[in-house]
Amino acid sequence: MTRSSFFFFCEEIQPERLEWLKECLTVPERPPSGPPDDNHRVHCTLYLTGDTLFSLIAPASRQAWDTIAGSAGVEIIADGDELELHGITPLVTSAFPGARIAGGKAAGDSFWHMVISRLALNKEGMRMAGFLLCHGPYISRVPVFALRFLESALLRGISPELYAYLDGVHAVHTGQRPSEFLNIGKEISNLADKAVTSGKDPWFSACSRCSAARGYYLQNPSTGICESSSCISAMTIRNLKEILGRFPYPHPILSHMCGGTAGTSPDESPGLVVFITKTPYYAEWTFGGISLAVAAAMGGIRTTVVFIEQGVYSVVGTHEVSQGDRIFNVQEMIMATGDVPGLNYVAYTPSLDKRNIKIEEMFDMVRPIHGTDLAGIIREQSESNHTRSTRVFLF
């Protein structure tokens, strides 16, 4: 028996991330009873594009990639167009002859067609595909990747869904006029129009909290009700609860760094695993990740938050927000939500050990986990021993 899972990466990957990924992918499956068995292996596809591709040729990452690429059941698919953009196709093909190059000068399907074919078309009755967009346009190519994915979905008859979150809401701004780059606002509008014309039902939404913070959702002083402002008409501003209301459907949802496991029970809604990988306060990632996780759990989605890499600093020491600094204390968020049903907090011990730190004693709701536990969280088994679907997002 194998379980089908995937990871999709488009940002730079440091060796530390490859180490836990390697740990997850090389753990043999645990059969319904008894010890792990080498015959029960994982089938996992790694879809790599953008800056992730550089890690394939980075000397510091080589050993980990060699192990991953040599693992039974692991397939690597690299974006040929991006490899050619960066001029590293020959380096990657000579380093990893087993890696499949899709797109670029390679014959056959483009990378994005392959992604959508594997993730969506193999699922019976799949009608939609989504992208959780957390990056703004132009400073990042992630919106371009989101559009390529959703356009490929539409070409295959699948309805596109876009969920703009954190800086991703900048994609909704009207009047974008980049001189050199793909106009993201215009392309989102075009995609929505094409979807409607072809009889599909596109669902493009931006998070109301993130939109209000960035000036796209203003309170009308006479009614007290918030209204969208300077937004393209293709996008609707909705609260996070409504956006997360799409997540229990079984369609694939990609993000800049994500993954998932296909469950064996088609009727069960996917669970959510949120990796907190960054320090708590420098950017909005930690707050955004925990907020999304709490909202998901409160919406009935079983959710696990994994503090890993630099994210372990959220559960270390005692954070004190100085008076006048208007910021959510991340530790208070964790403490206040430890009793939310269906929400679990864990911290990855190797990340703590690497930094020579420990989980603060007050966090009795945060369970320390090891590499094998991490694989079990991503490829969760139910009490009746069937594989549960999970969505994995890295913040």
Add this chain to the structure above:
Amino acid sequence: MEQNEMKDFTELTCTNLMIKLKILLNRTPPGEEIHFFATREQVDNTCTPFTSHGYAVECEQSGENRYIVQIGKK
């Protein structure tokens, strides 16, 4: 007292308001309440459910879609 200042939480999401209220209530000494402005949706979805967790919740309309909410231990 910080708890007695009238805070405006109308722009918080229901999830973040829930987190904020739990943090504030944890810090509030016995016998004291917290007071704040909230919207109708926040009152219904976030504030009222605190009644089933040992808190007394009262609200009074102060404007269109604007309510003064008081929460304290029962």
